[in-house]
Amino acid sequence: MTLSQQIITIAMGVIGVHFCRLLPFWIFPANRPIPHYIRYLGKVLPAAMFGMLVIYCFKDIDLFTGYHGMPNFIAGAVTLALHLWKKNMFLSMAAGTILYMILVQQVFVAA
Amino acid sequence: MANRSQIFAAAKAAFPYSLPMLAGFLFLGISYGVYMQALGFGVLFPLFMAALIYAGSVEFIVATALVAPFAPVSTLLVTLMVSGRQVFYGISMLEKYGAYVGKKRWYLIAALVDEAFSLNYMATVPTGIDRGWYYFFVSLYLHIYWISGAVLGNVFGNILPVNLQGVEFAMTALFIVIFAENWMKEKVHDSSWLGLGITLFFLVTAGKEHFLIPTLFTILAVLTLRRNKLENKIIRLEKVE
DSSP states (O other), rough: OHHHHHHHHHHHHHHHHHHHHHHHHHHHHHOOOHHHHHHHHHHHHHHHHHHHHHHHHHOOOSSTTTTTTTHHHHHHHHHHHHHHHHHOOOHHHHHHHHHHHHHHISOOOOO | OOOOHHHHHHHHHHHHHGGGGGHHHHHHHHHHHHHHHHOOOOOOOHHHHHHTTOOHHHHHHHHHHHHHOOOOOHHHHHHHHHHHHHEEEEETTTTTTGGGGGOOOOHHHHHOOHHHHHHHHOOOOOOOSSSSHHHHHOOOOOHHHHHHHHHHHHHGGGGGGSOTTTTHHHHHHHHHHHHHHHHHHHSOOOOHHHHHHHHHHHHHEEEEOOOOOHHHHHHHHHHHHHHHHHHHHHHHHHHHH
């Protein structure tokens, strides 16, 4: 690839991502009232998106080989339990992440 | 218009809120920088791609496209398919990123990654702090963490002294925490269940390469078809409060 072809390829990524980010704001400009249906979606979509993102993070787990995603499930459950109990975002995330790092580095070590 | 001290106050207040993402973003950025180096690219490529594309999965896709035969249209199409969920974030943020934010709303929109959406949607902006600037700095800090990681990974990737394996779990932890926060705040859990259930269904049936698009369309369809029911339920339960 020449440099200009590389720049065009990168530009395709830039255009594709930012088109998706800008689209709703172009269709529903700030100076006009947002249609009721879209306001409804804006209210109910986030919860569904958060659910989607949680599942999305577990997409690379292989349930049938290796450790069956054990480190992910254990650290995920601890993060959730800790958060429901203490409601401290930083604590839940730090504890969950450090636990996961210990699990994959020390306990469930790739054979 | 916010004055200089209000902007400074927002910058200060937003920093601790963005901090839980520092390690995770740096690490993901580093893996991306290392990957670019392995493909033979110098620091300018990850720097500009991290700053301008600013979407983890798309940056990896474009990186792969850079070492393949020139195919801009297919690169664009794959990018659009992977980024479809961004449209849903935009719809959710129409009011929070509304006209009151001023010109900087265009930066907020351009920087609307999964994590900025989650953090800013759930943010409780401290009293006395300008909301628009608070969102702005949360977004900016995340952007800086990401770019720094990409550059560090590209330049120093091979000589990192600590074993960071597993730190990418910070993303998963963030989304679990945000999901739990939202769950405790909402009175009606239908939408949360739909998001979990529909995504899991398509992940199992369509596989991890193809589940996103059917998931997004099905979530949209179910929420649309159940609109009357769901709206009434929300109104009824919010009245009880």
